[in-house]
Amino acid sequence: MPDYSSLGLPTERDGLEQFDHLQAYRRLGPIYQLSFRGERHVVIAGMEANEAAWRNPDQWSYHEALVPFREMMGPTHVTQLDGDPHRRKRRNLRNGFAMSAVVRHLPMIDTVLREEFARAGARPVRLHDFFMTALTRANSKTVLHCDLDAEALTHFIVFEEEFISGTILGEARHAHYARPDFVAHREFVFGFLREVVSRRLAGETRPDSFQDMITDRRERGEPLDLEELIPEAYLLLMAGTGNTAKMLNCGLQHLLANPEWLRLLEEELSGYRVDQFMAGMGAFPRLKATLMEMERMFPAAPVLSRVVEETFSFSGFELPRGTRVLHLQTLPHFLEEVYTAPYRFDPSRWIDREYPKKAHGTYGGSTHICLGMNLVRIHAPVAIANLLRDYRVRLGGEPEISVNLNYGVPQAAHLTAEWTSRILTNPLVAPAPVAQS
Ligand code: HEM
Known part of the structure; x- marks a missing residue:
């Protein structure tokens, strides 16, 4: 077990699950150490940590830090690659995830969510x-065209949820992933994608982002390998949907608890049409502010696990190769000196106001910044715009989801809700047509 006591770092006691990092940051500064699941970790936090951690991505070994992703998705999976192989992979994935690639799917995303x-x-x-x-x-129906019936959907969703929750279990993940029901979901998911990808390699073409990626790679003479394309197809179809869902849940709960802002937002969205989004969110400043506030208060991955590759100097300490680090990249979201009253859900703080880029850690940063960020920033506004334009929403009364900065402790997100059409209560609001599926 690595021992950092020789580094002379400030120390906090065990029990990270209940740990108050803000207090620790105030008391100990932007670097301290603690024990987490039986191993010593160095914690780095604050704007200065974001600056230092994102300055040089090659100082981290993603290979060491993200082993569960490699075990599940294979040795070419993007998250756990370093250096040139990672840069090549991101280049190969660009045509599937660039904003221009996602924006062209806006009308279909809007239709599906409305349905x-x-x-x-x-x-x-x-x-x-x-x-x-x-x-x-x-x-x-957009990024990876395929026919998902109810059974397939269940396999994919349960697999994604269980896979991600297993990545933070340490060694206990092996038992988690060996459960027969999980194995069955995994086999279904990879079998399904193997067929989809095999058909494409055999010449089938579909007007989706996956096709754009394949075509781009062919044009650049990049090899097309079935085993490499399967986890890439997974990225397009499934990755990160749990994170987006979680952010929307938490955010909606807080939004609905703010009737005054909700009314202003509903007013803005009453005339929403998807084609207005084609040119960005300029026509919807309140929606944009609402989403920024949801991202700020409910980052689905609030802490990043890192392992030092090249000696990392930070705040007067030198962390040698192999040091396990928890980078609290979202801690600045809750600093009074950056955001006034940071625990208050207050979208209006974003109107006509910008905050330092390094203060926003929701999607991480530098070369490994979330690949799906553009997708989230289309999915989330389209979902909220459709919901609030067409419906009145009522939540089931579950307890308030509180902000949680702790690694390995996902924010609770099991809310129930129901919505009733506004047309029934306001005959002046015309219904948006529902396309046939
Ligand atoms: C609200 C939703 C989401 C949040 C908060 C989120 C957050 C994050 C964070 C914090 C990282 C780590 C970045 C780093 O290491 O510096 C990350 C990486 C990643 N995310 Fe997301 N994510 C979301 C949705 C998605 C979606 C929808 C996808 C779909 C493809 C996705 C795919 C990825 C991938 C592939 C990586 C690894 C990128 C790399 O290592 O190069 N995420 N995400």
Whole structure:
């Protein structure tokens, strides 16, 4: 077990699950150490940590830090690559995830989400499951065309949720992943994608982002390997949907608890049409502010696990190769000196106001910045715009989801909700047409 006591770092006691990092940061400064799941970790936090951690991505070994992703997704999976192989991979994935690639799918994303809200009807739904289903259906008609029936959807969603929750279990992940039900989901998911990718390699073409990636690679003479393309297809169809769903859940709960802002937002969205989004969010400043506030208060991955590759100097300490680090990249979201009253959900703070880029850690930073960020920033506004334009929403009364900065402790997100059409209560609001699926 690595021992950092020789570094002379300030120390905090064990028990990270209940740990108050803000207090530790105030008391100990931007670097301290603690024990987490039986191993010593050095914690770095604050704007200065973001600056230092993102300055030189080659100082980290993603290979060492993200082993569970390699075990599940294979040795070419993007998250756990370093240096040139990582840069090559991001180049290869660009055509699937660039904003221009996602924006062209806006009309279909809008249609699918509108259908999904209508399909749910006026009965209580589990919000997290709803968003994961709706977003995956949207992905299956945009970024990776494929036919997902209800059974396939369940396999994909349960696999994603269980896979991600297992990545933070340390050694206990092996037992988690060996459970027969998980193995069955995994086999289904990879078998399904193997068929999809094999058909493409055999010449099938579909008007989706996956095709754009394949075409681009062919043009550049990059090899097309079945085993490498399968986890890439997974990225397009499924990755990160749980994170987006979680952010929307937490955010909606706080938004609905703010009637004054909600009214202003509904007013802005009453005339929403998807084509207005084609040129960005300029026509929807309140929606943009609402989403920024959701990202700030409910970052789905609030802490990043890192392992030092090249000696890392920070705040007067030198961390040698192999040091395990927890980078609290979202801690600045809760610093009074950056955001006034940081625990208050207050979208208006974003109106006509910008905050330092390094203060926003929701999607990480530098070369490994979240690959799906553009997708989230299309999915989330389209979802909220459709929901609030067409429906009145009521949550099921579950306790308030509180902000949580701790590594390995996902924010609770099991809310129920129901929505009723505004047309029933306001005959002046014309219904948006629902396309046939
Ligand atoms: C609200 C939703 C999401 C949040 C908060 C989120 C957050 C993050 C964070 C914090 C990282 C780590 C960045 C780093 O290491 O510096 C990351 C990486 C990543 N995210 Fe997301 N994510 C979200 C949605 C998505 C979606 C929808 C996808 C779909 C493809 C996705 C795919 C990825 C991938 C592939 C990486 C690894 C990138 C790399 O290592 O090069 N994420 N995300």
